[in-house]
Amino acid sequence: MNCDDLLAKLTDYTEGASDADLCGEIERHLAGCAPCEAVKRDLLELRRLCRSCDPPRLPRDARARIERLLRGEKESEKGS
């Protein structure tokens, strides 16, 4: 397995979608290839970063408009 092969399979690997033989090949490559290991580490760090961020909040006025809409109150709604 070369670096391009590894890159093409990296997300399947981190998503648990690779079979055991392929996982073994990938892990052997990563153990001996610092650049590919760095890419893998960065991608996992990116996930950790994303999950540590609080999601943005739906603005209060938009939430209120949708609540009124769902309660069937008459008003001129945007975006319909």
Add this chain to the structure above:
Amino acid sequence: MSVSSRTDIREDLEQALAAYGDRLFALARRVTGDPDLAADAVQAAFVSALESQDSFRGDAALSTWLHRIVYNKSVDLLRARGREVALEEDERSEHDLAQAPSWERPDGPLAQAELTKALGAAYADLTPVQRAVFEMREEEGQTTEEVAAALGLGPGAVRLHLHRARLKLRARLSEILGEAKR
């Protein structure tokens, strides 16, 4: 959450809004890159859900259905407003994308805020579907199968979009945070 009967749809939608309205907004915000447009997309999605409730298949999760409508409304609004967005995939290979150096983690009390801002800017390089896949899989933590069901894709296509999105975001973060250090 599944809808037990059509007469319950308003109540179910109210519960959905309370439970994950913020996540729907986060999806719309990532896809549109604009908080005002995102709020309009979420509202338009709930209008559409009410109007098309007869087409909702009760065996699907309500959240799956709503995520799909929010995604579609977000893309529709982007197009309607003529916003510049990378609707087509760029031609950089995985090999090219992977050449970017590791992104440098900022340090200090504002590190998280700086990273969050850089991530928001880096999303501009992604196509709408890549933005949606990355947001739902990596930020929201939905499974590949859930993302696939919501976006009408196969699991393999979700992983492919996720793969491109990850490599492009990594490359862009490397540029943005590298420039910030200089």
